[in-house]
Amino acid sequence: MSRALSEMRKNKLKKYPFYCALMICTALFGNSCQKKDEDSLLYNLFNAKYKNDTVRTVNMPDNLSVINNLTRELTRNQMEINAYNVDKTEPEYNFLNDCVNLVTYYIERTGMRMYAVKSEKQKVSYRRRSQSNKRIRGYYQEFKICVYEFENEETAKVNYEILQKAASSGDGKCNSIFNTEFILKKNEIFEFWTMDRKSLGRMREYINFVDRQ
Numbered sequence: 001m002s003r004a005l006s007e008m009r010k011n012k013l014k015k016y017p018f019y020c021a022l023m024i025c026t027a028l029f030g031n032s033c034q035k036k037d038e039d040s041l042l043y044n045l046f047n048a049k050y051k052n053d054t055v056r057t058v059n060m061p062d063n064l065s066v067i068n069n070l071t072r073e074l075t076r077n078q079m080e081i082n083a084y085n086v087d088k089t090e091p092e093y094n095f096l097n098d099c100v101n102l103v104t105y106y107i108e109r110t111g112m113r114m115y116a117v118k119s120e121k122q123k124v125s126y127r128r129r130s131q132s133n134k135r136i137r138g139y140y141q142e143f144k145i146c147v148y149e150f151e152n153e154e155t156a157k158v159n160y161e162i163l164q165k166a167a168s169s170g171d172g173k174c175n176s177i178f179n180t181e182f183i184l185k186k187n188e189i190f191e192f193w194t195m196d197r198k199s200l201g202r203m204r205e206y207i208n209f210v211d212r213q
Contacts, residue, residue: 050097050104055159057111060149066185066213067115067147073209078121079141079202084114094146094191098166099174105166111149117206118142123198143194143203153187160184163191179203183210 074081086109093106122138150156160182167180179200183190192207194200 050102053103053105054093055105055107055148055162057108057148058151059111060151060187062113062149063186063188066188066190066210067113069213070206070210074117074206079117079119081115081117081145084116086112086114096163096166096180097174098169100169103166105163107146107148107163113147113149115145115147116142117145117203119202139196139198141199141202142196143192143199146191146193148189148191150187150189156184156187156189160189163189181207183207185210185213 071081093108094112095107096105097103098105119141122140148156148159150159164182167175167182169175177195178193179195179197180191180193181204183192190210192203194203
């Protein structure tokens with residue numbers, strides 16, 4: 001009886017490496033399936049022949065009511081907002097990729113304002129459940145806002161639909177590193193973006209605030 005059990009154990013041990021190899025292959029295959037869509041998007045993004053298109057903005061009198069309301073709301077919540085100086089004499093562009101229709105959209109800075117938003121105080125993130133001082137680190141919540149101006153509301157709406165379609169292409173993976181979101185307000189398009197995923201929740205709070213204005 002004991003000899004039979006011993007033989008069975010030996011047979012199982014012989015088969016053990018095979019089962020391990022099978023499990024590893026299965027896990028790798030499953031992981032590759034999950035990444036298939038994302039990898040194909042990356043392949044298209046870096047290897048496909050893209051067409052270029054330009055979204056042309058116009059330097060119009062600034063409609064500051066939305067920004068002024070947003071500034072008050074940010075200040076109330078201990079967030080700073082600072083305007084960038086945009087050199088409109090240089091042919092500089094922002095860009096956005098549509099990796100489904102294979103188009104790169106360049107957005108002129110002719111009619112553009114830029115703002116940087118940052119929390120006044122650091123937020124605390126705990127690396128583990130332990131809340132000892134040695135295991136915490138601070139970070140600032142921050143994001144950027146670009147405001148694009150157009151000659152009228154109709155033109156702004158057409159360009160908003162183009163940019164929104166590009167931003168959401170590939171289920172949002174084509175431009176996911178910037179986490180770009182757009183809001184249309186009359187003849188202006190507000191672009192919110194951040195490369196810091198920890199700031200996404202706070203940024204979306206103010207996207208909703210602007211959308212309600």
